[in-house]
Amino acid sequence: MMIQLVSDNALDNNCRSLELSTGKKEIRIFIGSAFTSVCVKNASHSVWRGCGRVFHGNDTLAQAVASYKDSAVKAMIETAMEIVAA
Numbered sequence: 664m665m666i667q668l669v670s671d672n673a674l675d676n677n678c679r680s681l682e683l684s685t686g687k688k689e690i691r692i693f694i695g696s697a698f699t700s701v702c703v704k705n706a707s708h709s710v711w712r713g714c715g716r717v718f719h720g721n722d723t724l725a726q727a728v729a730s731y732k733d734s735a736v737k738a739m740i741e742t743a744m745e746i747v748a749a
Contacts, residue, residue: 664685664735664738665685665686666683666684666685666738666739666742667683667684667685667686668681668682668683668742668746669682669683669684669689670682671746676695676696677696678693678694678695678696679693679694679747680692680693680694681694681743681746681747683739683742683743684739685735685738685739687705687735688703688704688705688733688735688736688739689703689704690702690703690704690736690739690740690743691704691711691715692724692727692740692743694723694724694747697719698717698718698719698723699717699718699723699724699726699727700714700715700716700717700718701715701716701718701727701731701736701740702714702715702716703715703731703733703736716730718730724740724743724744724747725744727740728740728741728744
């Protein structure tokens, strides 16, 4: 499975917004100082729906990986973790 980084935006106050895609699925990740939000869009959806799942506390991206069952979504979040760590 090929994961493509669609966008990576640095926002104010050390926040970051990432969008990744596998072709069939897309995710948007907002990483803020207080929380992280992960929104998944399947190929069947034509628009983004809601703000997705929200995670608070320490290691929010690790929490996100643990909360999804879909291996493609897990892989995209893990890729985002590598991008943020670099």
